[in-house]
Amino acid sequence: MKRIAASLFVLATLAPAFAFAVPAKKIAPIIAPAPIPVEDEPAPPNDALEPLNRVTFALNDGIDLILVNPLVTLWNGVMPTFVRTGVGNFFNNLDDVYVGVNHVLQGNGGAAGADFERVAINTTVGIGGLFDVGARMGLHKVDGDFGQTLGAWGIPTGPYLILPLLGPSTLRETAGRSVRVMTDPRSYMDTVPSYSLMGLEYLQTRADTKANEGLIAASSLDRYVFVRNLYLQKRALLVKAAQEKTSSAAAEN
Amino acid sequence: MAMRSILGPMTRTLVALCGVWVLLSCANAHADTGAPDELVRTLAAQMTQAVRTDPDLQNPGSLKISDFVQKNVVPHFDFDRITQIAMGRNWAKASPTEQKQIVLEFGKLLTRTYSNAIASLKDLDVEVKSTRVTTPNSDVVVKTQMIGRPQPVAIDYGLINSPGGWKVYDVTVEGISLVAAYRDEFNGLVSSSGVQGVIDALKKKNGS
Numbered sequence: 023m024k025r026i027a028a029s030l031f032v033l034a035t036l037a038p039a040f041a042f043a044v045p046a047k048k049i050a051p052i053i054a055p056a057p058i059p060v061e062d063e064p065a066p067p068n069d070a071l072e073p074l075n076r077v078t079f080a081l082n083d084g085i086d087l088i089l090v091n092p093l094v095t096l097w098n099g100v101m102p103t104f105v106r107t108g109v110g111n112f113f114n115n116l117d118d119v120y121v122g123v124n125h126v127l128q129g130n131g132g133a134a135g136a137d138f139e140r141v142a143i144n145t146t147v148g149i150g151g152l153f154d155v156g157a158r159m160g161l162h163k164v165d166g167d168f169g170q171t172l173g174a175w176g177i178p179t180g181p182y183l184i185l186p187l188l189g190p191s192t193l194r195e196t197a198g199r200s201v202r203v204m205t206d207p208r209s210y211m212d213t214v215p216s217y218s219l220m221g222l223e224y225l226q227t228r229a230d231t232k233a234n235e236g237l238i239a240a241s242s243l244d245r246y247v248f249v250r251n252l253y254l255q256k257r258a259l260l261v262k263a264a265q266e267k268t269s270s271a272a273a274e275n
Numbered sequence: 276m277a278m279r280s281i282l283g284p285m286t287r288t289l290v291a292l293c294g295v296w297v298l299l300s301c302a303n304a305h306a307d308t309g310a311p312d313e314l315v316r317t318l319a320a321q322m323t324q325a326v327r328t329d330p331d332l333q334n335p336g337s338l339k340i341s342d343f344v345q346k347n348v349v350p351h352f353d354f355d356r357i358t359q360i361a362m363g364r365n366w367a368k369a370s371p372t373e374q375k376q377i378v379l380e381f382g383k384l385l386t387r388t389y390s391n392a393i394a395s396l397k398d399l400d401v402e403v404k405s406t407r408v409t410t411p412n413s414d415v416v417v418k419t420q421m422i423g424r425p426q427p428v429a430i431d432y433g434l435i436n437s438p439g440g441w442k443v444y445d446v447t448v449e450g451i452s453l454v455a456a457y458r459d460e461f462n463g464l465v466s467s468s469g470v471q472g473v474i475d476a477l478k479k480k481n482g483s
Contacts (some may be wrong), residue, residue, distance in 0.1 A: 061361050157425055233395075241388035243460045243476045243483070251456040259450045 115151025121166035169198030173261030
């Protein structure tokens with residue numbers, strides 16, 4: 023009995039030593055962080071038209087200040103949230119048709135199927151697209167446009183371009199946007215309903231992104247460069263995703 | 276009887292030593308809250324919880340927010356590394372004093388501007404999806420999703436293991452790196468007005 027007690031005692035005195043020893047072994051030595059790769063830095067953006075772009079950028083800022091921002095504030099202030107959400111959903115639903123078409127053009131049948139399913143659900147159950155029932159069923163809206171499709175086909179971005187009112191773009195995305203505008207039913211309506219609907223969509227889009235614009239303005243040193251970088255990163259990612267899907271679909275066939 | 280009198284103090288010593296053992300193990304376990312995904316999960320849960328229960332934290336610009344962020348968030352960020360990555364090849368052009376200044380001012384800018392964004396955590400939840408190991412035990416990316424908006428937002432945190440625990444050094448939102456956006460800005464500033472240009476621009480932005 024005494025011996026058991028004694029051995030327990032010895033064990034117990036050793037215990038704290040163990041407590042130190044065990045974690046010391048458990049924490050693997052911290053490997054010095056890999057040096058920050060300077061060579062991996064992306065090539066500078068293609069902004070041959072920078073002087074012109076900066077002028078358009080400033081012009082857009084002016085238009086925002088005197089026209090767009092007051093309208094957005096008014097829109098947000100007057101319209102109840104459900105109306106704004108409904109308007110946003112409505113235009114998103116129309117856009118989903120184009121997203122689906124582009125996924126077909128990119129050879130991404132799976133994504134296209136999901137897009138058209140969304141349109142079908144949202145147009146019927148979602149009452150003409152006013153409610154995004156699809157998202158609640160786990161079918162979230164994804165990006166897809168003609169500029170992305172052109173990129174997936176291997177067409178380079180071309181120079182960065184700031185469009186009046188519409189903001190950041192590239193030569194390729196502008197070409198894609200033109201296809202969209204030419205195939206948009208609104209382009210073939212009478213002037214007043216056509217511009218009203220386009221204006222409404224524009225207003226809603228700007229209202230949606232207002233918070234982000236504030237954050238960008240607060241955090242950037244040269245907002246022009248900051249926006250350009252974020253835009254080009256986003257477009258590059260979209261095109262890369264489409265290319266991966268296209269090549270994996272091609273590999274399957 | 277004699278037995279008990281010996282065992283009495285011995286038992287007490289035993290119990291005390293066991294207690295010390297448990298405490299030490301706990302202390303070590305705590306310092307070793309090891310897994311970086313656990314850190315992100317805990318931090319996110321702690322922040323959403325705090326924002327929901329404290330109306331002051333929902334009010335962008337309030338002093339309490341910056342206080343909260345300084346205490347709970349900033350210690351988990353590696354501003355040295357963030358700044359180095361953002362400076363890229365220009366880092367080597369800056370003197371040690373300039374480097375220190377840039378780290379300080381850039382940290383201030385990031386803390387100040389993104390602190391106010393925590394108010395939006397009121398209606399959001401952060402789910403840790405997966406972890407990608409870049410270098411075992413040293414460099415990982417914790418992938419999370421912010422849910423609560425119509426669209427889930429993918430936010431990935433790059434973390435590095437340092438003596439003070441795992442620290443965030445990169446944040447990407449939907450695959451877009453904020454640090455990369457700053458690198459373009461810094462590049463532009465350095466080529467137009469040198470390293471001092473970066474410091475001046477940061478100071479101006481911070482209002483100091």
